[in-house]
Amino acid sequence: MGPMPRTLTFPAPSSTECPICSAPLPGVRCDACGARFDGPDGTTLWRVDHDLHDLSVVRNEVVARLLTEAAWTERAVAAPTPAAPAAPAGPAAPLGPPPVPPVGPAVVPERRRPSLTVAELLVGAGAVSLVAAVR
């Protein structure tokens, strides 16, 4: 095994917990930090948190697939392959889905993707710093 993969998690937003300070949220206003969530910024924060959650899930799934493919490729490269490029036969190592992921969480089939527009918006707004702050 190589180094541990970097994993990112972001909790799905809850209607009963303040998305900013995590205090119990009795209504549209948080008693603990004073933020109100019934305006446009509250709606945006809700959407962004949803997308960050979805993105973190998608990222971890993609990382798991990439690591599985990497392990598969390493095995194929380790096997002896003909060096002559003129060989008429196809590639020695068949590319295809690996049979079984050796480690990690089960790879879940396609899930609902976060909206591209918000993903692009996040990238434009510096999602890297956002995500880094979550860690």
Ligand SMILES: [Zn+2]
């Ligand atoms: Zn709060």
